[in-house]
Amino acid sequence: MTREILFAGFGGQGILFCGKVMSYLGLVSGLEVSWLPSYGPEMRGGTANCHVIVSNDAVGSPIINNPTDLIVMNLPSFDKFENTVSPGGNIIIDSSLISKKTSRNDVNAHYIPATQMANEMGVPKLANMIMLGKLISVLAAVSLDQVKEALEKSVPPSKKELIEVNLKAIQAGYNFNSDI
Amino acid sequence: MIYIICGHYGSGKTEIAINLALSLDNATIIDLDIVNPYFRTADAKEKLESSNVRVITPQFANTNIDMPTVPAEVFSALTGEGNIIFDVGGDDAGAIALGQYNRFIKEKKYEVQFVINACRPMTENADDTIKLMREIEAASRLKVTKLINNTNLKSETTKEIISDGQDLVNKVSDATGIPIGAVSGKKELLDTIKTDFPKLPLELHLDFPWERGV
Amino acid sequence: MMETIFERPKALADVPFHYCPGCTHGIVHRLIAEVIDELGIEGDTIGVAPVGCAVFAYNYFNCDMQEAAHGRAPAVATGIKRANPENIIFTYQGDGDLAAIGTAETVHAATRSENITIIFLNNAIYGMTGGQMAPTSLVGQVTQTTPYGRKVEMQGYPIRMSEMLATLEGSSFIKRCSVDSIKNINDTRASIKKAFQCQIDKKGFSMVEVLSTCPTNWGLSPAESMDWLRDNMMPYYPLGVYKDVTGGDR
Amino acid sequence: MDKVLMKGNEAIAEAAIRANCRHFFGYPITPQTEISAYMAKRMSKVGGTFLQAESEVAAINMVYGAAGAGVRVMTSSSSPGISLKMEGLSYIAGADLPCVIVNIVRAGPGLGGIQPAQSDYFQAVKGGGHGDYRMIVIAPSSIQETVDCTIDAFDLADKYRMPVMLMGDGMLGQMMEPVSFPEVKTDHLPKKDWATTGTKMKRKANIINSLYIHPEELEEVILKREEKYNTIYETEVKYHTEGLENADVVLVAYGTTARIAKAAIALAKQNGIKAGLIRPITLWPFPTDIIAKTAPNVKCMISVEMSTGQMVEDIRLAVNGVCPVHFYGRTGGAVPTPTAIFEQIRRYA
Incomplete structure (x- = not known):
């Protein structure tokens, strides 16, 4: 099993953090992982993306050219990466920020209004965790205990109190049924 | 007698100083070139010493160190007997180092020989040459007493080149009233020219590694 | 019975100096060695030698020494001090080293209040390379690279390092001295001692600037050089204490 | 864990x-x-x-x-x-x-x-x-x-x-x-x-220095x-190899590029081409011997780098004309893709 997951959106949406939690999820599940961010000017407000590979085998190239899973949180990233997704792969789209639908019929599209849900929950910054919850449910590979363990490793000790609320957001995404 | 050999960079001061030292009895040659660490009296030290010439050089001459410190021995040589030849560094920059010995030099009989090579840039015409000479005089606080025509293009020197250089040296002499001491050059060439001035045939002592015999 | 009236300081190595006759490097080396003896710190002292005429300073002291690249002595000293804060570190630098190529290292060592001592020889000329303009060469001074005299519009003004470093919060003891007379030589010795004491007391950055001569490149006899120093350098570089906060706590 | x-x-x-x-x-x-x-x-x-x-x-x-x-x-x-x-x-x-x-x-x-x-x-x-x-x-x-x-x-x-x-x-x-x-x-x-x-007054002074007065002295040092x-x-030479036995084409790459090269080798395998990898870990000392030893057994080597071709010169020195050494690289911050490297393998296989 190898998942090549591309997270993409605006700087400030927590894209890199989202990928980091996913990497820790792989780590606590005993898998090989790699996490590669885009860095530099993009980090300071432009588009941001990161490549996460989770695999049973040693990770070769850490660069993803054709993701098996794409998580997009803005339109430019959707336009840029939509066609790179491997056939049979997943695209998870924040439908409160991207009104377009995918034109591809060889991938599974999951539309979730993550930003709107986060606002309604009173945690506007956690749309990224809602998206991650959706990805976890799509991949159906891990337990919530493992998610909690991964969060504990990703969040610095000074911000421990945020673990619970992050977990709630992940759960909301996990439970959201976008496929009706 | 103190002979001070000065002039423009690359005018041939060191070769003239070495030849002069070899021609005199009881001679001490002082390498006072604080400007350029290459092609200096120290290169001919062995040859000079085997001909009984005392050689005083900056202590780091011919080492890896670019530090032209002048040795205290110079003062002792100046207070002793015999002939002293100062091989001075190029231009006024090189002549500055003479300044500290001014008092000692003036107490003795001395000659300041200004070497001219008309083939060198910055001494191609009389005005520039005189200007440079005046700068050297100011830096050393000594007056030039003789001009030496050492015009040459190294191995490509011809008698025409020497005679062109003589025209320049004559002009400098006329304008300043400083007498011409000699025309210098390789003996074979000097033999081919006619001149009213004394000839100073040179045997060359500074060479490149590829010119040295095995 | 003979009485010893002149003795080589123990911290000074038993080798002849290479300096030109009349050069003041020798005097200042001796003063540093005397101070090291007086303070009894030879076994703890590490000196940093510069590039410049004092490039061989590492041969002249009996303490451990490091040679530094041109201008980098304060950075090298910082590295040594941070590796072992109990050692006493001094740098010995000329004007080109300290005030031109190494200005950044000097200023930042001072502003960090790096607990080191700098002995700064200012003779207004580059000696090692044969008499070119120094950052401290005076206006009008003729050097190999200012053949028509240093001109403000071309080369700017000579830099006063003691005054400049004294404005920095981090400097603790800054003094300008001279070695042109017995009285001033004694004062320089006392100032060097105070600078080392400042470091021993962990009070931060100290520097003693010493106005010095260069007979060879100035084209003057040693005696004339001393006159030139007094007549030309002292008016522009006044002697005195520019900073002294060693009395209280920082 | x-x-x-x-x-x-x-x-x-x-x-x-x-x-x-x-x-x-x-x-x-x-x-x-x-x-x-x-x-x-x-x-x-x-x-x-x-x-x-x-x-x-x-x-x-x-x-x-x-x-x-x-x-x-x-x-x-x-x-x-x-x-x-x-x-x-x-x-x-x-x-x-x-x-x-x-x-x-x-x-x-x-x-x-x-x-x-x-x-x-x-x-x-x-x-x-x-x-x-x-x-x-x-x-x-x-x-x-x-x-x-x-x-x-x-x-x-x-x-x-x-x-x-x-x-x-x-x-x-x-x-x-x-x-x-x-x-x-x-x-x-x-x-x-x-x-x-x-010195603690117990030993001779230690001097850290790179200046030597005489050329002969410096030469000796x-x-x-x-x-x-x-x-x-x-x-102290260190390197890693993969699939050199029976390889027709050998890629030489280090660092991140070597990982991308591995992905290209996997693509080659899927397409029936036998490719191997030599990955220098020490760039100096360079793994000259393994490259020289491999050269007679392969059709060619390809140096893959994120440059316009720098390590390739050392590979050629090691190979010494025994087999052709090609170069493929991206530069200026661009990164080679597995597909592009695979294209090179196919071209020279």
Whole structure:
């Protein structure tokens, strides 16, 4: 099993953090992982993306050219990466920020209004965790205990109190049924 | 007698100083070139010493160190007997180092020989040459007493080149009233020219590694 | 019975100096060695030698020494001090080293209040390379690279390092001295001692600037050089204490 | 669990601390800044020194001073900053001081760009600074290997009294992978009795210096150092190979590029082409022997680099005309793709 997951959106949406939690999820599940961010000017407000590979085998190239899973949180990233997704792969789209639908019929599209849900929950910054919850449910590979363990490793000790609320957001995404 | 050999960079001061030292009895040659660490009296030290010439050089001459410190021995040589030849560094920059010995030099009989090579840039015409000479005089606080025509293009020197250089040296002499001491050059060439001035045939002592015999 | 009236300081190595006759490097080396003896710190002292005429300073002291690249002595000293804060570190630098190529290292060592001592020889000329303009060469001074005299519009003004470093919060003891007379030589010795004491007391950055001569490149006899120093350098570089906060706590 | 997820830059910093490096002098530059940031946080907690210097020039000279004083010391930078450190590096080599320099390479020349590159290969292995000197250059290709190589770098520096460079690219510095830290031992290494720690009036003064008055004296010192370099060439070469048996085409690549090359080799296999990989881990000393030994058995070799072709020259020297050596590279911060490398394999197979 190898998942090549591309997270993409605006700087400030927590894209890199989202990928980091996913990497820790792989780590606590005993898998090989790699996490590669885009860095530099993009980090300071432009588009941001990161490549996460989770695999049973040693990770070769850490660069993803054709993701098996794409998580997009803005339109430019959707336009840029939509066609790179491997056939049979997943695209998870924040439908409160991207009104377009995918034109591809060889991938599974999951539309979730993550930003709107986060606002309604009173945690506007956690749309990224809602998206991650959706990805976890799509991949159906891990337990919530493992998610909690991964969060504990990703969040610095000074911000421990945020673990619970992050977990709630992940759960909301996990439970959201976008496929009706 | 103190002979001070000065002039423009690359005018041939060191070769003239070495030849002069070899021609005199009881001679001490002082390498006072604080400007350029290459092609200096120290290169001919062995040859000079085997001909009984005392050689005083900056202590780091011919080492890896670019530090032209002048040795205290110079003062002792100046207070002793015999002939002293100062091989001075190029231009006024090189002549500055003479300044500290001014008092000692003036107490003795001395000659300041200004070497001219008309083939060198910055001494191609009389005005520039005189200007440079005046700068050297100011830096050393000594007056030039003789001009030496050492015009040459190294191995490509011809008698025409020497005679062109003589025209320049004559002009400098006329304008300043400083007498011409000699025309210098390789003996074979000097033999081919006619001149009213004394000839100073040179045997060359500074060479490149590829010119040295095995 | 003979009485010893002149003795080589123990911290000074038993080798002849290479300096030109009349050069003041020798005097200042001796003063540093005397101070090291007086303070009894030879076994703890590490000196940093510069590039410049004092490039061989590492041969002249009996303490451990490091040679530094041109201008980098304060950075090298910082590295040594941070590796072992109990050692006493001094740098010995000329004007080109300290005030031109190494200005950044000097200023930042001072502003960090790096607990080191700098002995700064200012003779207004580059000696090692044969008499070119120094950052401290005076206006009008003729050097190999200012053949028509240093001109403000071309080369700017000579830099006063003691005054400049004294404005920095981090400097603790800054003094300008001279070695042109017995009285001033004694004062320089006392100032060097105070600078080392400042470091021993962990009070931060100290520097003693010493106005010095260069007979060879100035084209003057040693005696004339001393006159030139007094007549030309002292008016522009006044002697005195520019900073002294060693009395209280920082 | 003994594994942690770390960025390459963080892993280098932590590995250095585990290797008992307690002195770090740095200056910020992308994409290696995390090393400084990590050191700033961690050094004070382990009783070490982190100092942000006023420039790369000052930082490397602080390294010189501290190395001369006998401690394990490190600095890190990225390409333009490494250029500034070259003066100090030459002095460190000339004074036989041990230290570790990290170069997280970005695109050049000049200001270039912050994206990953391997275009500092020449600078690292052929000199950069002035004079006859060598530097051990190690190029890891995963974060775990980065940890191991950092620890090795300190040991090699101390063993041979010389600067060792750890060279990664921006991608390796920025990416995260799980790592574990081995236990570090240093008791097998020589004592630093040459260091300037104060004579305590019990020994002769130690002098750290690279200046020699007479050419013959300097020549002798250099030739002695050359003997040391020869020993290193004989004993410290490190590389990794894959699928060399029966390979028609062999890729030679290091660092991140080697991982992309692996993906290309997998593509080749799917298409029925037998390709192998030689991955130099030490760039100096260069794995000349394995390349020379492999050359007669293959159709050709392809050097894959993030440059316009630098390591390829050393491969050609090693191959010495026995088989063709081709080059494929991307530069300026662009990264080769597995597909593009595979196209090269297909072209020459």
